[in-house]
Amino acid sequence: MKAKGEKIRERIVEAANQLIYKKGFNAMSFADVAAVVAITKGNLHYHFNNKESLLQAVVEMRLAAIRQQLILWDAEFSEPKQRLKRFLQMLLNEQNELVRYGCPMGSLNMELAKQQTDLLNISRELFDAYLPWLERQFLLLKIKQSEQKARHFLSMAQGAALMCHVYHDQAWLLQECVVIEQWLDSLP
Amino acid sequence: MKAKGEKIRERIVEAANQLIYKKGFNAMSFADVAAVVAITKGNLHYHFNNKESLLQAVVEMRLAAIRQQLILWDAEFSEPKQRLKRFLQMLLNEQNELVRYGCPMGSLNMELAKQQTDLLNISRELFDAYLPWLERQFLLLKIKQSEQKARHFLSMAQGAALMCHVYHDQAWLLQECVVIEQWLDSLP
DNA sequence: GTCTATATGCAGATAGAC
């Protein structure tokens, strides 16, 4: 538990986090990560045996951030609809990154979904962190089929992120956010 | 234009098409394609210099299929809403493949969107083939903001395909199709 | 056209000196 040892681990995970988002998990190499952290590949392998353990660490870091964020939103807004709109606001706040690199969750899960089952099981936890929270908001609104509503909300957000990314088109994202917000407002 | 030469080319493109869908473009190797077609890697390189030309050929094949399909749908249904519902029916018809491998368009574009700009420009043509057709249907319905409606429709479909793929969950897809159809019915 | 053989590069991963 040496302080310095912990620090380098954090720097590695942070570098991997950025590289996974900007290059994709498969395109990211140990050499890439080592270069950013300014250590050698061999040293990096001392800290993380393989790519899977690196992914695990990155996902855990993201999970901690997501959970903290949701707690914050719960405290910040008492109205469930306001909380859901805060979720949409997040898309707008990060519109530049979304257009360039896609959704950090969606793009990673999509990349791992085709064949790499073990890795997908790890990255899917990111969605799992959001879904119950979303469902709870619809439950609080006393809306029927709250699970289905949560899924629809998340689906629409992912679809918007995917399309605006493929077309590098901010306008697409903005318009989708408007439509999703209208859908929220149309609910009882 | 020798018949036999054309035939092997078609077999290569068909094999690549399947492998790109089921394994992903980057995970697919020349060795994979050669094995399916039962030729050697060297021979495959004689027909396609590099992966980009293979992708180009695959996309062109898919484009031809899409265009033919849209012409068919136009002939089959006179009502624009029926045509759009036929699009949703396609998702249901291929639900097993969607759950396993995702949307052939969406997963390919997502994979290429992060860094490989040249390849993305090729694969995006697939979306470009659908979008004007979708917009035309909303135009025929005399619906305002038909372009935005087409984008929303496609976004929702892509979101549904992504989520049902990541969760390997047919129910997710089915429910989203129901919701999207309700959205269509709610339009004037 | 199709093959074998090979060049080249980079990936993930390991061994062992310091």
Added chain:
DNA sequence: GTCTATCTGCATATAGAC
């Protein structure tokens, strides 16, 4: 812990015989 050196495997791609 961090380094250098190296192994192994597989990828794209090319050369040249048949």
